[in-house]
Amino acid sequence: MANKVITRFAPSPTGYLHVGGARTALFSFLLARHFGGEFLLRIEDTDLARSTETAVHQLLDDLRWLGLNWDNTELVFQSKRLEIYNKIIDDLLKRGLAYKAYETDEELTAQRAVAEKAKRTYIYRRPQLTDDQLRAYESENRPHVVRFATPVKDYYFEDAVLGPGQGVNSTQVQDFVIRKSDGMPTYHFAVVVDDADAGITHVLRGQEHLLNTVNHIALQEALGYPRPIYAHLPVILNPQDGSKMSKRDRDKLIRQRAQNWLKTNKTSPQDLAAKTSLAVSQIEDWLKDTQKQLDIPEQQQVMSVIGLKNTDLPEILVHDFRKAGYLPEAMLNFLALLGWNPGGDRERMTTEQLIELFTIEGIGRSNAKFNREKLLAFNTEYAASTSAAHLVQAFKAYLAVNPESPLARASDEQLAKMLEMKKGFRLLRDVDESSRFLFMRDDEITYQPDAVEKVLKKSDNQGLTVLRDLRPILATLSTWNHATIESAINAYGAEKQLGLGKIAQPVRVAVSGGTISPPIFESLEFLGKENTLARIDRCLTPAL
């Protein structure tokens, strides 16, 4: 390749980065790195209503977490480039290659409805307005959009993934909007200008953009821009129903559950609105209109009312996976394999290897379902093979997005110890959740009722009896470490003819409140004698 490869990732800041976007970013990153080119980041914030500054930070943060570093020091924000766009649009207007269109939303919807009824596709072409009408509209400053007068002809192009012959024939081209009535350019216009400005050579994006490409090509031809190489990536699908995996899936699930909740509680949207302190009209609209979405805080409010936990929601956003305790390397490796593979049996690859092996030819054409089990397996493997020091860093990054965890108080040494004790863990969250009790005060421990029942009270309080026997034995231990504890407990087990399971489980419940923990003797050593005894005493008080 003679010229330098320049790729870009151009998300719109409407929320956290989702896995589809991350995959697109990764492929763009890998292609650029493979050829020693540049990988650029641009923020497409032309949708004023939906773009937020918080989302920009969230996006950058997730990208950095993944290690997808971009090369431009200055971020490009489309919202700051209005002058540039307007100059070009005005020129297009002057040259008659674009025109103002005055239809209202309602009029367009009506026209589309008519077309649909007549079973033909709605194609927007320039309406024939008389000069008088035009002058009148102009003088009354009527709201308008600017549309591109797309030259009517066939638009076919070769896609680097899908092959030649992509596009549409002349009967299907229409005049699309390039400047919205609020004065902002549309995506179609801004991408074309910005990609040309940045000298983008390869555009990698989701297959949902395939047909948009004809608009972009038409614009490039009118503007005298070169056409980049297009590579449309297969879509990432939901494993359950095979529909496109999207950010809306969480909203969808919450809506479904909310509707069920209304039904089972025989209550009204008004009630839900009152309990969540959201506007009745908003709740009503949201419940019946799947296009409407709640933002994250609003979702949380609804979830707490209807009793839905965050962990019940499907992970879709990179941030969800991050919070759940996945390692970025595992995530990247898994994402890379979603629609691409190096050929052969190769699966485990470091980022360096991915860069070396990545080619557009290796990108597949069929859509892929997002298989969380496989991601989990990848994560488990990475966790097992990563150095202790690196794992501590990853754990700290995990805690940074899970600040409520008691482990947030732990020192690096303690974190390393937790990681070591839980060797073989799948997610950092597993380490966190199963070790929390070690960092809580004795009175913060909550006892899980089913664990208490099954392990302590069953068979005529067998578990409690063990604790009562063990308490003085442990109390007299002069040296408190896992070895001394183990031999004391083994001696007790031998005397009473009890297997370790019958002894370890009651102790586990006593100190942790549940049935899952790191290895028990090391846990007790870490906890210390005083706290261990205090927790056993709590169990032996009649109140429990």
Next chain:
RNA sequence: GGCCCUGUCGUCUAGAGGCCUAGGACACGGCCCUUUCAAGGCCGCGACACGGGUUCGAAUCCCGUCAGGGUCACCA
């Protein structure tokens, strides 16, 4: 519905006319290990969507059918 894309184990895929009795990974099942959850070891189950061609020979090429997906915005 129109237009477009895709179709190999449950899932991600290897496979570019004979290397295929179709390989790998995850999942799943069984056994082993085990103080919990995991991890680990061994064994196993399991696919070329269907129907026609072309060819000495087809998972691989062609046609049709079916199925899935994408897209039809003043969202990107």
